[in-house]
Amino acid sequence: MIVRDASPVDRAAVRRVHEEAFGRSGEATLAEALEPVVSLVAIDGDRGVVGHVLLAEASLDGVHPILTLGPLAVRPAAQGEGAGSGLVQVAVERARATAYPAIVLLGEPAFYGRLGFSSAEPMGIACPFDDVPADAWQALQLPAWAPDVRGTVVYPAPWAEV
Numbered sequence: 001m002i003v004r005d006a007s008p009v010d011r012a013a014v015r016r017v018h019e020e021a022f023g024r025s026g027e028a029t030l031a032e033a034l035e036p037v038v039s040l041v042a043i044d045g046d047r048g049v050v051g052h053v054l055l056a057e058a059s060l061d062g063v064h065p066i067l068t069l070g071p072l073a074v075r076p077a078a079q080g081e082g083a084g085s086g087l088v089q090v091a092v093e094r095a096r097a098t099a100y101p102a103i104v105l106l107g108e109p110a111f112y113g114r115l116g117f118s119s120a121e122p123m124g125i126a127c128p129f130d131d132v133p134a135d136a137w138q139a140l141q142l143p144a145w146a147p148d149v150r151g152t153v154v155y156p157a158p159w160a161e162v
């Protein structure tokens, strides 16, 4: 399994990964609509593209730029083989080399906790949505983190469509 930058030729395969993993088209459309800071695919030999993850720019109250992780998906037939973790690990490595202070996401703490994410609220990063479980709102601080990085995340517009 290798992880590399997504390219325009991966477009159809990336769409299929999200549609199969989520069982609907919303995340596939979101992945196409977002302007990526980082977009990675996991490739597994003859199976080709089995996973995709995207980091996009959001902001804290329109002031501090920050990264969001998602959507993340692995084809059902390839789940449990490390592709999802590998994609997140490489995305985090890439993000660590940027000037962004943190990555935020909504997801399963059991999965993302192992990859260095923890509850975002105690860091002063508030979730803009009312209807999500508190423990799903997670963040990972990057080398550019600073104490004044606080506020409510404003997601890029395409997220409103999901």
Ligand SMILES: CC(C)(COP(=O)(O)OP(=O)(O)OC[C@H]1O[C@@H](n2cnc3c(N)ncnc32)[C@H](O)[C@@H]1OP(=O)(O)O)[C@@H](O)C(=O)NCCC(=O)NCCS
Pocket: 021, 022, 072, 073, 074, 075, 078, 079, 080, 081, 082, 083, 084, 085, 086, 106, 107, 108, 110, 111
């Ligand atoms: C979540 C997802 C990306 C994980 O990808 P993956 O390649 O299967 O993950 P990995 O093989 O790296 O890791 C698998 C481990 O994570 C755990 N895991 C996977 N999804 C999980 C979840 N939703 N909640 C808790 N743990 C989860 C597995 O139980 C497994 O644990 P184990 O190693 O102890 O057996 C994949 O299952 C998927 O695409 N799911 C559907 C779409 C989705 O939910 N995307 C994430 C939105 S936040």
